[in-house]
Amino acid sequence: QPGLYLVGTPIGNLEDISVRALRVLRGVDTVLAEDTRHSRRLLDHFGIRTPLLSCHEHNEQQRARAVVQRLQSGESMALISDAGMPAISDPGAALVAAAAAAGVPVWPVPGPCAALCGLVGSGLPTGQFLFCGFLPPKQAARRAELRRLAGQRATLLFYVPPHALLAVLSDAAEELGGARRCCVARELTKLHEEFSRTTLAEALADYGSRPEGVKGEIVLAVEGASEAAAAVAEAGAQAALGAAAGQR
């Protein structure tokens, strides 16, 4: 069927590609990929010869118009990212919006997503969760973002570059409290997959004392605020609002 397919690809273990993903990637006219060299290797591995076209964060908006025109003329295309589900901390949302606005059918073809794998393996509550993506790299903005999340009852999910893990754990311990339970999920679905289920303070001490440093890809899950902590955070936010209003 013509349309835009959003195809999930493995986040480490190539066996996680789905039968449907392989059929769609083989059958579409074009595969849109974040990094065409990286994706060529994936498609080669599965013996798929479909032409690739680059679609990354720097050209997504401008690509969208031409791609949507081709989709409207009846072509079928699959969007993939370097790993996991497209449009999750990856390009895709703008293209989906443009396709949907033009009346082009959009078909998700589900596959692995690091955030969900990290959540379900964390042992933390899964009833409500908030995907927060990457925190800002600069400390002041990161602290402000964590402060904004301090009263959130849902389990929080972050993507964390390995070089930023200690800084993120340290800021999270300060803003959310070191006693909050958390799980550092590293190298999911890969050979050295690791779940460290602990508290923010203990995770900081543990990873801070590893002489080899921290490597690999990381999802950090943090327990949501208790009812009492949420009330304190809410009161703090109201006081800050009041102070800001008083200054005006």
Ligand code: SAM
């Ligand atoms: N679209 C992807 C998805 O659906 O999960 C996420 C892409 S985002 C650019 C890349 C980040 O996802 C990494 O920095 C890491 O935080 C997380 N990630 C991806 N693969 C992972 C893995 N195998 N184990 C742990 N985290 C992973």
